[in-house]
Amino acid sequence: MDVSPILESLNDAQRQAVTSPAEPMLVIAGAGSGKTRVLVHRAAWLIDVVGIAPQSLLAVTFTNKAAAEMRGRIEALLGMPVNHLWIGTFHGLAHRLLRRHWREARLPQNFQIIDSDDQLRLIKRLLKSLEIDDSRWVPREIQYFINAQKDEGLRHQHLDDDGDLDRRQMISLYAAYAELCERGGLVDFAELLLRAHELWRDNPELLAHYRRRFSHLLVDEFQDTNAIQYAWLRLLAGDTGVPFVVGDDDQSIYRWRGARVEHILRFQKDFPAAKIVKLEQNYRSTATILGAANALIANNNSRMGKNLWTDGADGETIKLYAAYNERDEADFVIARLRDWIDQGNVRADAAVLYRSNAQSRVLEEGLINAGIPYRVYGGLRFFERAEIKDALAYLRLISNRDDDSAFERVVNRPTRGIGARTVEAMRAHTRANSCSMWRAAGAIASDELNSRAANAVLAFLNLIESMARETSGLDLQDKVDHAIHASGLIDFFRKDRGERGETRVENLMELVSAAKSFTPDLAEEMSPLDEFLSHAALEAGEGQADAWDDCVQLMTMHSAKGLEFPLVFLCGMEDGLFPHQRSIADPGGLEEERRLCYVGITRAKQILYMTYAEQRRLHGMDKLSHPSRFIAEVPDEFIEEIRPRVQVSRPVRSARRSKSSALQEHPGIRLGQRVRHRKFGDGVILNCEGQGAHTRVEVNFETAGTKWLVLSYANLDLM
DNA sequence: TACTATTTAATTTTT
DNA sequence: TTAAATAGTA
Numbered sequence A: 001m002d003v004s005p006i007l008e009s010l011n012d013a014q015r016q017a018v019t020s021p022a023e024p025m026l027v028i029a030g031a032g033s034g035k036t037r038v039l040v041h042r043a044a045w046l047i048d049v050v051g052i053a054p055q056s057l058l059a060v061t062f063t064n065k066a067a068a069e070m071r072g073r074i075e076a077l078l079g080m081p082v083n084h085l086w087i088g089t090f091h092g093l094a095h096r097l098l099r100r101h102w103r104e105a106r107l108p109q110n111f112q113i114i115d116s117d118d119q120l121r122l123i124k125r126l127l128k129s130l131e132i133d134d135s136r137w138v139p140r141e142i143q144y145f146i147n148a149q150k151d152e153g154l155r156h157q158h159l160d161d162d163g164d165l166d167r168r169q170m171i172s173l174y175a176a177y178a179e180l181c182e183r184g185g186l187v188d189f190a191e192l193l194l195r196a197h198e199l200w201r202d203n204p205e206l207l208a209h210y211r212r213r214f215s216h217l218l219v220d221e222f223q224d225t226n227a228i229q230y231a232w233l234r235l236l237a238g239d240t241g242v243p244f245v246v247g248d249d250d251q252s253i254y255r256w257r258g259a260r261v262e263h264i265l266r267f268q269k270d271f272p273a274a275k276i277v278k279l280e281q282n283y284r285s286t287a288t289i290l291g292a293a294n295a296l297i298a299n300n301n302s303r304m305g306k307n308l309w310t311d312g313a314d315g316e317t318i319k320l321y322a323a324y325n326e327r328d329e330a331d332f333v334i335a336r337l338r339d340w341i342d343q344g345n346v347r348a349d350a351a352v353l354y355r356s357n358a359q360s361r362v363l364e365e366g367l368i369n370a371g372i373p374y375r376v377y378g379g380l381r382f383f384e385r386a387e388i389k390d391a392l393a394y395l396r397l398i399s400n401r402d403d404d405s406a407f408e409r410v411v412n413r414p415t416r417g418i419g420a421r422t423v424e425a426m427r428a429h430t431r432a433n434s435c436s437m438w439r440a441a442g443a444i445a446s447d448e449l450n451s452r453a454a455n456a457v458l459a460f461l462n463l464i465e466s467m468a469r470e471t472s473g474l475d476l477q478d479k480v481d482h483a484i485h486a487s488g489l490i491d492f493f494r495k496d497r498g499e500r501g502e503t504r505v506e507n508l509m510e511l512v513s514a515a516k517s518f519t520p521d522l523a524e525e526m527s528p529l530d531e532f533l534s535h536a537a538l539e540a541g542e543g544q545a546d547a548w549d550d551c552v553q554l555m556t557m558h559s560a561k562g563l564e565f566p567l568v569f570l571c572g573m574e575d576g577l578f579p580h581q582r583s584i585a586d587p588g589g590l591e592e593e594r595r596l597c598y599v600g601i602t603r604a605k606q607i608l609y610m611t612y613a614e615q616r617r618l619h620g621m622d623k624l625s626h627p628s629r630f631i632a633e634v635p636d637e638f639i640e641e642i643r644p645r646v647q648v649s650r651p652v653r654s655a656r657r658s659k660s661s662a663l664q665e666h667p668g669i670r671l672g673q674r675v676r677h678r679k680f681g682d683g684v685i686l687n688c689e690g691q692g693a694h695t696r697v698e699v700n701f702e703t704a705g706t707k708w709l710v711l712s713y714a715n716l717d718l719m
Numbered sequence B: 001t002a003c004t005a006t007t008t009a010a011t012t013t014t015t
Numbered sequence C: 001t002t003a004a005a006t007a008g009t010a
Helices: A012-018 A035-050 A064-078 A090-100 A116-129 A139-151 A165-184 A189-202 A204-213 A227-237 A262-270 A287-297 A326-342 A357-370 A386-399 A404-410 A420-433 A437-446 A451-471 A476-486 A489-495 A498-516 A528-538 A587-601 A654-665
Strands: A025-029 A057-061 A086-089 A216-219 A242-247 A275-279 A318-325 A350-354 A374-376 A552-556 A565-570 A604-618 A621-624 A639-642 A674-677 A681-689 A696-701 A705-710
Touching: A012 A035, A012 A275, A025 A035, A025 A262, A035 A057, A035 A064, A035 A216, A035 A242, A057 A064, A057 A090, A064 A086, A086 A090, A090 A189, A090 A227, A090 A528, A116 A139, A116 A165, A116 A404, A116 A420, A139 A165, A139 A189, A139 A227, A165 A404, A189 A204, A189 A227, A204 A227, A216 A227, A227 A242, A227 A262, A242 A262, A287 A318, A287 A587, A287 A604, A318 A326, A326 A350, A326 A357, A326 A565, A326 A604, A350 A357, A357 A374, A357 A552, A386 A404, A386 A451, A386 A476, A386 A489, A386 A498, A386 A528, A404 A437, A420 A437, A420 A451, A437 A451, A451 A476, A476 A489, A476 A498, A476 A528, A489 A498, A565 A587
Parallel strands: A025 A242, A025 A275, A057 A086, A057 A216, A216 A242, A318 A604, A318 A639, A350 A552, A350 A565, A374 A552, A565 A604
Antiparallel strands: A604 A621, A674 A681, A681 A696, A696 A705
């Protein structure tokens, strides 16, 4: 057999991993070392050379996008489709199992998946119905608590309050939430994983079947698995399954979501026979960029340890720019982008990365002014838009009247005279009789309510019933089309004047075409409508703008994981912003921030800029800041500071010129500089204005408060 | 019930 | 600053 296409492009370490015998394998793959390629080639090797049937392989990825890409690459390598190969996210695979075995999983056949937004609403409603003060019991925190427990594989029955009353309340809210989901046939994201785990744990013959079927398990981004995902894998592998897991402990950046790097160590304990291969040769970045990344990450204590190397050139030094403020930072980035584009480069090859989304704003304004096309990743995605979720809620009610989450969402949307009081009455009835909102609505309409409210409620019930009747024979797209019209949503948003209403109507139309192009593939297990609804929850769809347009790419460092760009900017390199204030105190949190920085640096192939602002407007307040400690952790030899104020290449706005020149006239005087005053004591320079002998500075003294002083009289000592 | 004014709080995000 | 949630008013 000719194995050359599968092996020829691999280096020794990669080849060793790909061709390893049927034994557990742990691949520690540094950034840019060909991680995905190893997985793809391993799958092809197993199928084409070892002769494993595609249906015996299970491949798990972290995102739907990664799953699609992996399937595509395997098929391209093998030159044939691999339809029976299961590739998906943990959630997608769990969902698939639960649909197949809904009886054993003790779920209704038409169970619906709720996303985190639905989940939060559900919790808010729960608090209201129990008359619990939501300022003391913050819905987000309850949501976090519930998900964290589920991620650890724990149900409320497993939890002990330890005599802690707050914890007891949390647990009982968890229980109440679980009951609410149970009643409505609702499954949240964490529940998918938990149920799928319990499904196998409690049905040995089912587990045995899947163990027989899946002899080889391939796992991507292993460092980001949480406890329940790991347990699920462990269960499936048993003593015979061959796990092949790939990850990088230095790129674990989702600890706050339950991911645990420790699973890499756990894996070695659980599978003592496991072979370990480290991929340390980097094919992406220059030696300079790698050197910086290596030096930075060496400051972390909890690492397995590895050192990326390249046989490529040193490349350019990393450029560090100290901006005056966030606008100056944006101007700088845009000027460099201009140069880049003017040199004939592709805009899409440049990425501007930042720690938090709020930072994109100034950059966007600048890019718009400069007329440079850009694309922001993240933000609201298609299936998460309010109008789309409204339409989906109608469809969910058509599928299942007891879906309270959907019911509450649209009972008065568009407004039809069912106000807060009426809904409150329904909730009361719901609680007293532990029935769904739908049943409660029917019950109280006939007795409790006054005729006006009752009519409104009955009209709503009739509307849903008639929508269900009229759509029963239709195919998916016509169902959706009928729903958005009959529900009154289209008319409702049409009345919304201006652009917003218009785009909402367009989005609803877009939903119809999404339904049209949707191809169900679990047809035996569920109705096409239910499958479409699940798809909408599990795969929220792309954000804005077309990826293939030639745009500068703006995104957080989190969303940049897995991507690479010839030119990269890391903006807002300031202590408090990055590392983020809320992570600084906790050593684990700080190490995670450092890993995030490592991810950011290693996105760059050729040129890397780091920028920080000495003064930044945050939450409407100007704050002085210090360069990120991460900058100091990169050896000087890799960094070149750019001092822009010495040679200003473009016109600067007058206000700023006066400010910066005022600063230049007084060497040593700069914002953030610590100074000592004979009378007022120690302080920090906050602001500066005026020129020459009139230059005044604003100093925040530790004991005397904030004062404006004329520099020439104040006799400040620099410290 | 629906609109407007005021208050409050503010990472990272995929499923 | 700004977005969202809440309280108050027509």
